[in-house]
Amino acid sequence: MKKLTFVLLLVAxxxxxxxxxxxxxxGTRPLVMKWLGNxxxxxxxxxxxxxxxxxxxxxxASASEEWKTNEEEVLRNIEKADFIxxxxxxxxxxxxxxxxxxxxxxxIIGSRTTINIALTAxxxxxxxxxxxxxxxxxxxxxxxxxxxxxxxxxxxxxxxRQPRSQEILEPWSGxxxxxxxxxxxxxxxxFTFGKLRILHQSTGNFIEERLKNIRPxxxxxxxxxxxxxPDALELLRPKTVVIHHYDQWRTPFSEGIPESxxxxxxxxxRVITSFDSNIKVIIPELLKTVSLE
Ligand SMILES: [Zn+2]
Numbered sequence: 001m002k003k004l005t006f007v008l009l010l011v012a013x014x015x016x017x018x019x020x021x022x023x024x025x026x027g028t029r030p031l032v033m034k035w036l037g038n039x040x041x042x043x044x045x046x047x048x049x050x051x052x053x054x055x056x057x058x059x060x061a062s063a064s065e066e067w068k069t070n071e072e073e074v075l076r077n078i079e080k081a082d083f084i085x086x087x088x089x090x091x092x093x094x095x096x097x098x099x100x101x102x103x104x105x106x107x108i109i110g111s112r113t114t115i116n117i118a119l120t121a122x123x124x125x126x127x128x129x130x131x132x133x134x135x136x137x138x139x140x141x142x143x144x145x146x147x148x149x150x151x152x153x154x155x156x157x158x159x160x161r162q163p164r165s166q167e168i169l170e171p172w173s174g175x176x177x178x179x180x181x182x183x184x185x186x187x188x189x190x191f192t193f194g195k196l197r198i199l200h201q202s203t204g205n206f207i208e209e210r211l212k213n214i215r216p217x218x219x220x221x222x223x224x225x226x227x228x229x230p231d232a233l234e235l236l237r238p239k240t241v242v243i244h245h246y247d248q249w250r251t252p253f254s255e256g257i258p259e260s261x262x263x264x265x266x267x268x269x270r271v272i273t274s275f276d277s278n279i280k281v282i283i284p285e286l287l288k289t290v291s292l293e
Contacts, residue, residue, distance in 0.1 A: 064177060113183075131187060147189075148186075199214060208235060218240045223244070240281075244284065
């Protein structure tokens, strides 16, 4: 009788392990990361597809005209999306999100501005989660922590300025014009996939006091020459940095990345390696996967 109980217990343990891949093979599950241009990423783990700041239409939104996603371009590159995370609400980060979410039934996690734009665009309320920083979500294949951040300083006509932080407090009856894509809150996402920790930065700045205890294996950082990077690198100590938001997001994929943009990424790479030459730096290519090996 005792022996039978032992066997049953063993069977129960094995089947539990099978249902919890992280418990049995934590850190070994393959993760495929594809750069979608700008701060956009597709991360696949198991059957789950996660998008972050996906922007495939790649054109400037006109302030006074109704925004139109290039649906064909989106569908050429996206075939599934379970979750979509939005770092902030400017058009080059979220303008394609409502279309993708409606098409694939994706859950959207973003600022209240992002959520109100999605509601206005007809995304169902049940798909939406509004964040304010400090949240922690545990999903089947991963967990994620939301960290409050701030927008990178912009350079407009040779003048630096911090964009005004505006929020949209409620949905409206539409249409959604380019000027609806105000900044909203800016957030970092700190993902955990088994043993692998990945930090996504939407725009090149931080609130440094929020970075304590954040030690990513991989940091996806937004190129911005106006930020003093050693301040954050000292705290984050990433093993690998992937540089994004260095391309020319206003032009279609077919035009590639101009040389001047590549030089910006290379300059940023030098800032990182002169801080710590042990940090591996990856400059990704449009619509290509990156290897973390
Ligand atoms: Zn922005």
